[in-house]
Amino acid sequence: MADIDAWVWWLIGAAALGIPLVITxxxxxxxxxxxxxxxxxxxxxxxxxxxxxxxFAVVSCALIAVVRPIAVRHRNQQPQLATGVEALKGKQAVVVERVDGAGGRIKLGGEIWSARALDGDATFEPGRQVDVVDIDGATAVVI
Structure with missing residues (x-):
């Protein structure tokens, strides 16, 4: 083992650290x-x-000190592109059938959705534009 150069040992160590990186x-x-x-x-x-x-120590510590906080901040950040139900919140829709606290129908994103008013006393007549504030199951909650 004495005939193996030091740089080879360092590369073996790098690979040994890389394997748990992939696993964990x-x-x-x-x-x-x-x-x-x-x-x-x-x-x-x-x-x-x-x-x-x-x-080894300086490069490792520098990377941990600089890259790790950036990675943690990036990991905790909310996605910028909303998809699915989250993408529908805040969209405008057109009332197709009268919408009140009990229900109704709207056209949202080219599709007909069941809807209900956020305020149980509010009513929206056909043709009126409403805003989607939430999706409750398969029902859009509108104001």
Whole structure:
């Protein structure tokens, strides 16, 4: 084992960190893996063992300090493109059959939907435009 160069050991370490990254999806392991690749490059360029470890530590810590907060912020962000039921909220629709607190029908996105008024006392006559505020099952709640 003494005849294997240090840069090979660093690459083995990078691969060893990459395997759990794929299994667990922990981005920190990927950042440590990149640090190990930086250590391999340092070893390949002739840097001593202490310099290799310092480069590994600095690159790994820098990536964790810079990339991790960005990744966490991105992961916690709401999707910008609404799909499904969420995409229908806030859309305008046209009343097809009288809509009140008990029910009715609207034309929403080219389709006929059952609807009810958010305010139980409100009524909307055919031809009137209404706003969809929520979808309750297969019923649009309108104002």
């Amino acid at each position: 999806a922990m981005p920190e392991l990927g950042m440590l893996s990149v640090g190990a690749v930086a250590g391999a490059v340092t070893a390949g360029l002739g840097g001593g063992a202490v310099l290799q470890v310092i480069v």
